Each structure stands twice: as C-alpha cells, then as structure tokens.
Amino acid sequence: MLTASIAFAATLGLLPTEWATHVAQVAMAKDALGFRAFETGTGRCPEVAKRCYGLAVHVVTSEGTPEGTPVQTPLWLYEQIAHANALFAVISVGFEVASVDTLPAEVGDVQTRKDRDALGKDVFGRGAVHVFVVERLADVDIAGEVIRGVHWRYRPDTAKRWVILSSIAKSTVMAHELGHFFGLPHSTYDVSIMNKRPRPLPWPDRVFAKPEVEIMRRRSGEMLAEGMLKNRRRRRR
Numbered sequence: 001m002l003t004a005s006i007a008f009a010a011t012l013g014l015l016p017t018e019w020a021t022h023v024a025q026v027a028m029a030k031d032a033l034g035f036r037a038f039e040t041g042t043g044r045c046p047e048v049a050k051r052c053y054g055l056a057v058h059v060v061t062s063e064g065t066p067e068g069t070p071v072q073t074p075l076w077l078y079e080q081i082a083h084a085n086a087l088f089a090v091i092s093v094g095f096e097v098a099s100v101d102t103l104p105a106e107v108g109d110v111q112t113r114k115d116r117d118a119l120g121k122d123v124f125g126r127g128a129v130h131v132f133v134v135e136r137l138a139d140v141d142i143a144g145e146v147i148r149g150v151h152w153r154y155r156p157d158t159a160k161r162w163v164i165l166s167s168i169a170k171s172t173v174m175a176h177e178l179g180h181f182f183g184l185p186h187s188t189y190d191v192s193i194m195n196k197r198p199r200p201l202p203w204p205d206r207v208f209a210k211p212e213v214e215i216m217r218r219r220s221g222e223m224l225a226e227g228m229l230k231n232r233r234r235r236r237r
C-alpha cells in the first residue's frame with residue numbers, strides 16, 4: 001500500500017515526503033469535515049487543464065446520509081481523480097468534484113443490469129460526469145464474479161451514461177472508465193490503460209496511446225458542443 005502510494009506520488013511529481021504530508025492533510029480534512037471531504041479534500045482541476053469537467057459523485061453510505069459510513073474514503077476518491085487528471089493532462093482536461101450526495105446501503109450491492117440502470121435513472125443530468133461509488137459491483141456476464149468499475153449506458157436511453165466504481169477499485173480504475181466515457185473501446189496498445197491484457201507494465205504506468213489521445217480530444221470537444229459536459233474553467237481576461 002505504502003509502496004503503491006509512493007509510486008503513485010511519483011506519477012504526480014511529488015516527493016515521498018510531500019506525498020506523506022498530503023496524505024496527512026487529507027486525513028485531517030476528512031476528520032474535520034466528514035462527508036464534505038469528498039468535495040473539499042479531493043483536489044481541484046490542475047492549472048494546466050484548459051477544460052475542467054465536473055464530477056457529480058454519488059456515494060453509498062451505511063445510513064444513506066452524510067452521517068453514515070461511506071463505502072470508500074475521500075482519500076480513495078482523491079487518488080482516483082488525481083490519477084485521471086495526470087492521464088488526461090495530455091488533452092488539457094481535468095476533473096474535480098462538482099457535487100456529492102449519498103445513496104442508501106440497499107443499492108450498494110450492484111448485481112444486475114437493472115441495478116446499474118436504476119443507479120442513474122432519477123439523478124442523471126447533462127453537464128457533468130456522474131460517478132457512483134458502490135460497495136460491490138457484480139460481473140453481469142460471469143455469475144459470482146465481481147468487477148472494479150464500469151462505464152454504463154442506461155439501456156432505455158443510451159445517450160445517458162455514467163461511471164460506476166466498486167469500493168475495491170485501485171486508483172487507476174476511474175481513469176480507465178473515463179477513457180470509455182471519452183469514446184475509447186478496449187485496446188491492444190502496449191502502453192495503454194485501455195488494454196486489459198496481462199503484461200509486465202504495471203497499471204499505474206499505463207497511459208493513453210497516441211491514437212486514443214486523438215479520439216478523446218475530439219470527443220471532449222463534441223461533448224462540450226452537445227452540452228454533455230460543461231467547462232468549469234472561468235475564462236481568463
């Protein structure tokens with residue numbers, strides 16, 4: 001865990017000591033702010049990001065309220081977002097939490113396609129990427145198996161789509177699912193985070209391959225034009 005964190009810190013250009021300080025700060029923020037740390041302790045879009053997209057985050061908690069215990073921590077979400085921001089910098093895109101609310105424990109075990117549809121059915125809206133943080137996410141193709149994340153299209157209207165993250169997801173999972181959100185299928189590029197085949201390159205070192213970058217850049221512009229995403233970056237004078 002510690003080794004993984006240090007390796008991850010290196011991808012952000014942080015020294016291990018700086019990373020440790022940051023982790024401590026986030027932990028304190030969590031204690032001080034409770035559930036609000038999902039918003040205040042998860043980072044803002046990096047300066048380099050000309051396009052800053054909001055994440056509408058929905059977190060399952062034990063009580064279905066901000067007072068309940070969330071299925072994952074603000075620090076975990078921070079790592080997911082930071083990794084996505086590191087990988088999307090290549091198209092000058094960043095992500096930050098725009099809103100956060102809670103979901104009841106009953107919907108935290110996502111077993112069926114119907115369950116995946118139900119998560120976003122009433123709360124989906126355009127303008128941000130909706131991200132659902134659930135306790136368990138079943139593999140709907142293989143009985144008894146679980147997966148770490150999915151980019152899901154609402155079956156009655158496939159223009160509506162969202163990201164579902166399982167509480168067991170490692171920090172690279174959201175970046176992969178956002179790759180799907182930005183139009184990418186799975187690939188066979190050696191360097192790519194969209195290539196799921198086992199190979200020596202560890203997940204934290206996987207990036208987007210050049211042709212994938214081009215697709216994402218185009219989709220980013222299209223989604224802005226369509227209103228699927230909004231740029232939260234204020235225009236500088």
Ligand SMILES: [Zn+2]
Binds near residue numbers: 177180
């Ligand atoms: Zn995938």
